[in-house]
Amino acid sequence: MARLIRTEKEVEGRNEEVWIVVDEDALEQWPAGPRDVVGRPQARNDGHARARGEARYTADVHFPGMLHAAVLRSPHARARVKRLDLAPALAAPGVRGTIGPGDAPELGTECEYEGAPVAAVCADSLGEARAALALVDVEWEVLEPLLDPDEAVARGSLIAPPRTHERGDFERGLAEADAVVEATFRTQTVLHNSMETHQSVCRWEGDVLEVYTSTQYVWGVRQEVADALDLPPDKVRVVCDYMGGGFGSKNSPGEYTFVAAELARRTGRPVRCALTRREEHVAAGSRNATTQRYTIGARSDGTLTALGGEFVNAVGADGWVAMTEGPMVMLYDCPNLRSTTYGAKLNLPPTKAFRAPGFVEGTFGLECALDELAAKLDLDPLELRRRNHAHSEPGGDRPYSSKNLVECYRRAEPHWERRHEVRARSTATVKRGVGMASQVWYGGGGPPSYAWIRVGSDARATVVTAMQDVGTGTKTAVAMVAAEELGIPVEHVTVAVGDSLRGPYATLSAGSSTTPSVAPAVRAAAADAKRQIQEMAEQRYGANAGKHSLRELLGVLGNAQILGTGSRGPNPTGMTVLTFGVQVAEVAVDVETGEVTVERIAAVHDVGRVINPLGASSQVEGGIIQGVGHTLSEARLVDPASGDILTTTLDAYKMPTIADVPEIVTELIDIPDTQLTNLGSKGIGEPPIIPVAAAIANAIRDATGADVRALPITREEMLRALAEAKERSREAAAAV
Amino acid sequence: MNGGGYAFDAPVGTSLAELLRERIGLTGTKVACNEGHCGACTVLVDGEPTLSCITLAHRVAGREVTTIEGLRDHPMVDAFVRADALQCGFCTPGQIVSAVALVEADAHPSSEEIRHRMAGNICRCGTYPKIEEAIRQWRG
């Protein structure tokens, strides 16, 4: 019998209450350790399709008669459309339709950032559409943009009221401290730059709108498009078989979706609207820049007495205020805490979630500040972390569903021990050092998510769920879970995802939540199918049921099938579900040229049971490499006077190449969270990117004594920090 | 192309990538930047890794073009899948094309050589360590 309950669900730090339907029979978790399938390395089940170029991405979707759209965007950071005449564009060769402000969601005349969409044109070819765009008669009233986050805070230009946290008595805690560190850190705006740009192809089949789109949330796009166009949701079908990366930027439909839908409706033809790579640099979202001001106090034995922070997120024209204060609030046991976070509203493109939003930025500031504290107290940085380990949620008694951070520290020790040998390899011009940083993040997932499983007379199974595999390998993980539960080879499991028409609802692929949300539903569905097969076997063979193979049992079915259904149950009540980890970085710094080389990163992560160690290690490496990118070379630059985006191409916006990759050593604790679902698994997409910058910056301090205070650690920043360190030691020597 | 002959008429300025994807319908070659910066569109022209998005179509007249479709049974494909050297997969065809050219010139490239020769293929998902391993183990 179905039971309806209300429970709490978290995505990336935001909690919401949901009603869910639960299965009555709870499944016991498997014991820890590798099983027949789960816990063993498995190559991706769609690997050949992707590798051979046979996978169909939205970029590859093509329909006869398909038109191409181009979007007119504000070239100014802040402007109003004074006059707009689309007629010259409509008259241009190949053009089949134009739309303007008010004709589709997100097209407007008040432009609050460069790239804000105003109008759109569709034509037989993309070249004709873009040429027609240049003919649009538009007059802009250029307005003064607000670009500086501190100025925005001073003026009260905020996305939302400031967010504060308080614990204990911060002032008293500070007074009790034997050592205080005050430090300001800045992080830059970082662009997702997924390899497939944001794009949708829309096609009307009668009164059903089909949306082929590069997305992390098939079901969410369906809902948002239905709401925006005032359609019943089941008149919207969203398809995403394969998508070329999102990292948080593709959680919703965009103006490109609405433009394609409206132009498709008006022309009666399929319409593609795709961002160019330059538009991707300007108008596709970003990880916001931050300014973080910390005041941290501790006793001489290293126990923290006060944690204080003021955080300014340069959110942009729109977006949400990410939890930059999250690591400070959640990672360590400190009774006294005070934080304020501001979301500055600026004339810059809106922020979009990017792999552990807020926590990447905040961990850099916090973990660097803690290392400065360790230096002041002459304490080993790893020991400092241990001494402030939180055994239950800081500021309360709420227990963790599982926490193996101490085990992470223990496994990090051999990597930490290498620091003596690493330092010894320094030369006159190249200094080497080792640094560490620990992290906390979410990753428990939550309801609702559903899965169906079909088992045929050939004893092969198909898992059906409207989730999406954004490259993380979740399709393979759910196949493994189904195979394990049913006792069949994983090659006999097909996974059908990415189409809302097939259903059923599955959660979005963000917040490290896909595996912990969808995989338990898949196991439940497989268990349901297994139960039915067992009942069938007992009916047919009675006591001898066990003597027959699955194929024999099912062979009688012919065209009939076993259909299993499963849903994701609730998270454990009264417990906090989080993931933890620590990374140790080794760097070499050329002190004359400021070149920083990351030579090695050891990553130790606690994410519950690991379903596919091969796929999991790829997530760790991928997160670390993105981390190296935002630590050393990536920055979206803006003209300070006009607010125009200057880095619009992949040669100017420098992401890591294969030549920039350090040696990466991955250790996964792989202890199931016995309180969490029928699997005990958490997500691993985000944890690995979080501690990278701090580990590298702390390694730089270990190597050179220099305090890096800003990301990216460009040559300028490195040389500045080295000069400052030199000045400090000169003053210290003079004072003796 | 890919072992067969092909004749075409196209407006001057058409890129090889457009020819492949839109005129011929071979969508295995991906376009990610259209300016020659990312390598996703890499194909082989007379065996050399070339950026099809900025190659004007007329330049391949009389030359041998190899796309990922022509390499679908090359051992490098299995090597990539075995090593898990792909995630979202959008850059992967270009990576495999560059990797095949590398091992045809040097069957046992060093780590240094791999990094030098694959540096023009950007991967945002960060599959690089496993790409290196795939190239080392490409023979299986």
Next chain:
Amino acid sequence: MKLLQLSSLRDLDGALPIAGGTEVVPLLRQGLLEADTLADITALVPRGIEGSRIGAGATLAELEVDPQVPAALREACRLAASPQLRNMGTIGGNLLQATRCWYWRLAYPCRLHGGDRCHARDGEHREHAIFANDFCASAHPSDIAAALVALGATLSTTRRELPVRELYRLPSPDDRRTTTLERGEVILELDVPPVDASVYLKAMDRRRWAFPIVGVAAARRGVETTFALAGVAPVPWLLAGSLDDATPLAGTAYKAQIAKALVERARAAVA
């Protein structure tokens, strides 16, 4: 747009010459170059490497591995661009590439585009010049050009012979061009005389596939060492005096520091 089938470079007649196209194609698409007729000159420009003579049509990939090529030029090729771009791009085209200055590339009405200001000077200029940056602060991105200048190379065009250095000029109020190549004039060949030792050192923002923050080419003949720098001026910069003569902008002072370190290392490497 039309494509001219040429049998002689004399018949160019206003058409835009194109070989590898790695610079020309993106600039055409962006509207930074305009042409209604293209002329593919690949078959008409020498491309072999023989002793000290290098055809302008030789690709960077060919030069990267040829032992006849002096070390500084080979290394400049090896560290330039990406493997695919090296396969496609010719040495002749590389010498003529435009600056990466984002203001120029985004078609701001700057001095190089005929306008009356340099937006970089008061704007975002971390990649820009530390010498001769008063009128225009753009940086010349060619590693190869710096190597050739240090090596004292000469080039021959369809009209004349000249030292590589003289291919370049600083933009001025009356003439905004950064090269001295006339319309219809095509580079045919380079002559790179042997030296006793040479080296090219490059500072960039990632380990490969990046333009020079600072590139230093050094070539020693006897007791004389010549240095030429990439990424520090609107043209490849022959270091005549001292690096203390640099006039960095507020955001490019770090380049002078890096240049000093690399010049000393280059000096030691060719000693």
